[in-house]
Amino acid sequence: MKEGKPATIKEIAKRLKISPSTVSRALKDHPSIGLVTTMRVKKVAAELNYEPNQTAIFFKQRKTFTIGVVLPSLSEPFFSAAISEIENVANDRNYTVIMGQSLDDPGRELRILQTLKTHRVDGVLISIGKNTQEYGFIEQLESAGIPVVFFDCVPDLDGINKVVSDLEPGMLEAIDIFVSCGHHAISLINGPEMLPASIERKRSYIKGLNKCRIPLQDEYIVSTDLTTEGNDAAILKLLALPDRPSAVISFNDYVALDVMKTARQKGLSLNQDIHFISYANYPLWKYVENPPMASIEQFPGDQGKRAAEILFELIDDPQKRKEPIQAVLKSQLIAQG
Amino acid sequence: MKEGKPATIKEIAKRLKISPSTVSRALKDHPSIGLVTTMRVKKVAAELNYEPNQTAIFFKQRKTFTIGVVLPSLSEPFFSAAISEIENVANDRNYTVIMGQSLDDPGRELRILQTLKTHRVDGVLISIGKNTQEYGFIEQLESAGIPVVFFDCVPDLDGINKVVSDLEPGMLEAIDIFVSCGHHAISLINGPEMLPASIERKRSYIKGLNKCRIPLQDEYIVSTDLTTEGNDAAILKLLALPDRPSAVISFNDYVALDVMKTARQKGLSLNQDIHFISYANYPLWKYVENPPMASIEQFPGDQGKRAAEILFELIDDPQKRKEPIQAVLKSQLIAQG
DNA sequence: CTGTTAGCGCCTTCAT
DNA sequence: ATGAAGGCGCTAACAG
Numbered sequence A, B: 001m002k003e004g005k006p007a008t009i010k011e012i013a014k015r016l017k018i019s020p021s022t023v024s025r026a027l028k029d030h031p032s033i034g035l036v037t038t039m040r041v042k043k044v045a046a047e048l049n050y051e052p053n054q055t056a057i058f059f060k061q062r063k064t065f066t067i068g069v070v071l072p073s074l075s076e077p078f079f080s081a082a083i084s085e086i087e088n089v090a091n092d093r094n095y096t097v098i099m100g101q102s103l104d105d106p107g108r109e110l111r112i113l114q115t116l117k118t119h120r121v122d123g124v125l126i127s128i129g130k131n132t133q134e135y136g137f138i139e140q141l142e143s144a145g146i147p148v149v150f151f152d153c154v155p156d157l158d159g160i161n162k163v164v165s166d167l168e169p170g171m172l173e174a175i176d177i178f179v180s181c182g183h184h185a186i187s188l189i190n191g192p193e194m195l196p197a198s199i200e201r202k203r204s205y206i207k208g209l210n211k212c213r214i215p216l217q218d219e220y221i222v223s224t225d226l227t228t229e230g231n232d233a234a235i236l237k238l239l240a241l242p243d244r245p246s247a248v249i250s251f252n253d254y255v256a257l258d259v260m261k262t263a264r265q266k267g268l269s270l271n272q273d274i275h276f277i278s279y280a281n282y283p284l285w286k287y288v289e290n291p292p293m294a295s296i297e298q299f300p301g302d303q304g305k306r307a308a309e310i311l312f313e314l315i316d317d318p319q320k321r322k323e324p325i326q327a328v329l330k331s332q333l334i335a336q337g
Numbered sequence C: 001c002t003g004t005t006a007g008c009g010c011c012t013t014c015a016t
Numbered sequence D: 001a002t003g004a005a006g007g008c009g010c011t012a013a014c015a016g
Helices: A009-016 A020-027 A035-047 A054-061 A077-092 A106-118 A136-143 A168-180 A196-211 A228-239 A253-265 A300-316 B009-016 B020-027 B035-047 B054-061 B077-092 B106-118 B136-143 B168-180 B196-211 B228-239 B253-265 B300-316
Strands: A066-071 A096-101 A123-126 A148-151 A161-166 A186-190 A221-223 A247-250 A275-279 A294-297 A326-330 A332-335 B066-071 B096-101 B123-126 B148-151 B161-166 B186-190 B221-223 B247-250 B275-279 B294-297 B326-330 B332-335
Touching: A009 A020, A009 A035, A020 A035, A054 B054, A066 A077, A066 A106, A066 A300, A077 A096, A077 A300, A077 B077, A077 B096, A096 A106, A096 B077, A106 A123, A106 A136, A123 A300, A136 A148, A148 A300, A161 A300, A168 A186, A168 A196, A168 A247, A168 A275, A168 A294, A168 A332, A186 A196, A186 A228, A196 A221, A221 A228, A228 A253, A247 A253, A253 A275, A300 A326, B009 B020, B009 B035, B020 B035, B066 B077, B066 B106, B066 B300, B077 B096, B077 B300, B096 B106, B106 B123, B106 B136, B123 B300, B136 B148, B148 B300, B161 B300, B168 B186, B168 B196, B168 B247, B168 B275, B168 B294, B168 B332, B186 B196, B186 B228, B196 B221, B221 B228, B228 B253, B247 B253, B253 B275, B300 B326
Parallel strands: A066 A096, A066 A123, A123 A148, A148 A161, A161 A326, A186 A221, A186 A247, A247 A275, A275 A294, B066 B096, B066 B123, B123 B148, B148 B161, B161 B326, B186 B221, B186 B247, B247 B275, B275 B294
Antiparallel strands: A096 B096, A294 A332, B294 B332
8 A cells, every 4th residue: 555656647547558648538537538448447546546646737727726824923813713714715615725924024924925926826815914014015916817815904005805894883883882871981092093903993983972972082092002011001091081981992802901900900890980892803701700891893704704705706717806806894893791 | 017927947048048957057056057147047037027836846846845734723722822833833944834624523624634635745733633533544644755743632543743742740730739728629620531631631630639648539520521511510510519629620721711600600709719720722811800820731832833843854854754753742830920 | 067858747639 | 439749847867
């Protein structure tokens, strides 16, 4: 059984004293090959434990049945959820998935994309890192015939394929529910100001307040650099306000975890003195003693799945690459517990 | 710039009116090629935006610079951590990583392995699913020249390459610390009895008790099927005991999360009436109000890293494939902040 | 130093 | 219904 080299079509042909082309055709049930011949070929193929050499096929067909996925981090739960769904979609279509993590390093990101290109993947799915500024790679890949679909963290560019989460619906719902619970001092702990994700949250927040006819108070919007220290500084700033907010919407779960802990340490009773809602990315609230009232869910799995589906459309039908495809998935408020 | 087909060595050769082999050699700085020629070749290559066709190279060299990784789940934090390190090791060596998740389905696992084989990956890293019984694929892959390294969840077989965590040190430490805190009623909430992971925990637990001269009480060992219901049933059984344990070691963090919640609901004060330590796989304790006293860490990242390193040794030096390589990483008790 | 030749494994016209 | 021939892009053995 222990064959050093796997069997090839040639060997099968030799054994049967027929030509390689016949074997090739028989193996794929070509109609013009006699039934008997086909059977004999398949029998020998089985005996020899023949397996087509995909690398040869890839080479010849200029197709690898592989897609590349580039993410900031592979261990982040948000992305894990996306990966998992992407793998499912790919697996269903008999594609394999090559992964790379940029770790928010533009250089590393570029290197990975380069590798994917030389590996001749059939398409690329990417959520860009925080620090990425250069998008030349899009042109590079597209002109090499490799379609690219962005998701979640996407460049602010037109003419690209992308799947994003619309942060607004969740924000509006969050403010609605706070208001209907009697809150009027609702604040926002936002991320770094220049981040698109922060800009959208702020815009939605203001819109939500307007909708509920709550006057905007500038000091209710604070920013954090997303470090634990930054998060703590942000909440402390809010708690020091003469008109301390009774409701807080935070940039994401990590921020919420930190600020809730700090608020608790400051003697506030969670879900009583102060209430929280955050954008979700860390699925652990069900285990926590005093979870936030609700989470604004961005459905990373769905985003990944949708992005993968779009990518496969593009792979299957080059025609569709002419017009950019863009999908927006609505965020949604999910009550906790 | 938008070339339909990427440039090839041939074209460069034609432009320069030299032979393809010269171009090929020049491109890789072969010493026997004149400096001028080399320069000219590289210049044209750059102009034509030449990029080597890796699929052709893979085909020719019978090597893909790709490793396959098969895991039960890509979204599980434990595996995410492993993946992340594996990707790092691979990336450092300019290898790419193909991922597949078995979802604990032996059929799906096998299909993924089959795909990896036909993709001619240079090596495979695998943590098998709970239900895997058949290991024929090892022979299959090895005989196709593809080395396999198991890690974390490994089959109970000799002669395979594997990296595992030794569950005992952490367990002994856990019992030691409990005892030194004055506990003598220490119980174990174990996983399914036939699971190797459960068997090892139980063995270590008994050893730890012996070491501390604490008599073993059978009713202090309970099992759960790892569902929330099973977990609750297990803790309730313990709480109903006339001699209720004051310390509990649980199979993993998920079990701990459930049973701690239930214990709290039953009116017990965590870290006061009852204390917990669990095998770690979910990195969230720092955010929880009453975390367990400590966690037994299995260092998934280190396991993944080590496994990847071993795999690359095997890939680089086929000689080493003759003797199985096995590594054991000690588990360790980590106090919670 | 450089060119020629041959072939990796498979597929695909084009003949027969 | 089957064979023969050629080529995908690159490399390497063998000549000069």
